[in-house]
Amino acid sequence: MENERIKVLIGDDSATNGVRVAAKLRDNGITAYTRRKHSKAILDSILNDKPDVVLVDLTLPDADALMVMKQVKETFVSPPAFIVVSDVQNKFIERQVMENGASYFLSKPYDLESLSYIVKSVCRKPIPLNCTDTEIMVTDVIQKLGIPAHIKGYHYLRTAILSAIENSQLMECVTKQLYPCVAKKYATTSSRVERAIRHAIEIAWDRGNAEIINNFFGYTIDSYRGRPTNSEFIALVTDKIRLRLKNTSV
Known part of the structure; x- marks a missing residue:
């Protein structure tokens, strides 16, 4: 249904960029x-x-985007996720953008094919119980476990689980x-x-919601060792998603 689809606002209506990006997202099942x-046009659209x-x-x-995010944060209880795009690839700028509330920092030029994955990874829209996507x-599972979307390990882990x-x-041989x-x-x-996935799991264990992690993993992980290995994490999430898909299709 339409109201279950992710809705994306693109703050650029140029034919060479914004319209082209919107068309690509629509091709991938996203309302764009x-x-x-x-800034006023973007803020008005967020509100309406x-x-x-x-x-x-x-x-x-x-x-700039920082000002827009600040105003949105002051106005909304549940603000949308922000993907901030920049012509400059700079770690200091990226850190400033992320610390000011962005969910993802994207450097130009970027791959249009990967944008749909990024949108889905940062979206905070609750998924329906009968979802089969x-x-x-x-994406919903690894977000809830506390793995931030802007690190490489997030995308590697997500791709590993999907694969x-x-x-x-x-x-059989990770x-x-x-x-x-x-x-x-x-x-x-x-x-x-391997290193990036391990780092992502470490972040989840150190900074994630302990209650959600315990509810998800239960006693399947050795409590003495603490966090699961990469293989354990991927295997468990994979099994749970497969089971959910099976139950949904019944």
């Missing part, structure tokens, strides 16, 4: 619309249209099969994938 690249996600350039003709279900759901044989599968997609190495 554009507004003028101006209530999008789930806002895609906005860091620099606007009359302001595997991507949304996996394992699609092909269970990948879990190091030699699953990691290379993920690494190939992101043009990186298996060792970097």
Whole structure:
């Protein structure tokens, strides 16, 4: 149903960028619309249209994304997630943007194909109980476990789980099969994938909601060792998603 779809506001109505981005998101089952690249037009749309996600350039003709996020935060109890786009790839700027409330910092040029994954990863829209979209279900689980969407490990982990759901044989040898599968997609190495996923799980265990983690993992993880290994984490989430899909289809 339409009201269950993710709604994205794109703060750019140019044919060369905003309209093209909106069309691509719609092709991937996301409701997307554009507004003028101006802070008032964007703020008015957030107030009236209530999008789930806002895609906005860091620099606007009359302001910047930080000011827009600040005003939205002061106005809304449940503000939309912000994806901030910048022409400059700079760690200091990225940190400032994230600390001011953005869910994701995106450097230009970016891959339009990957944008749909990013939108789904930052969306705070509750998923319906009868949802059968595997991507949304996996995203919902790892978000609730406290893994932040802006780190590489989030995307590697998400892809690893989706790949394992699609092909269970990948879990038979995580190091030699699953990691290379993920690494190939992101043009990186298996060792970097392994390290980034481990880091993501460590963040969840150190900073995530302990009650949600305990409810999800229960006694399946050795309490003495603490956090699960990469393989344990991926296997458990994969099994739970498969079971949920099976119950939904019945």
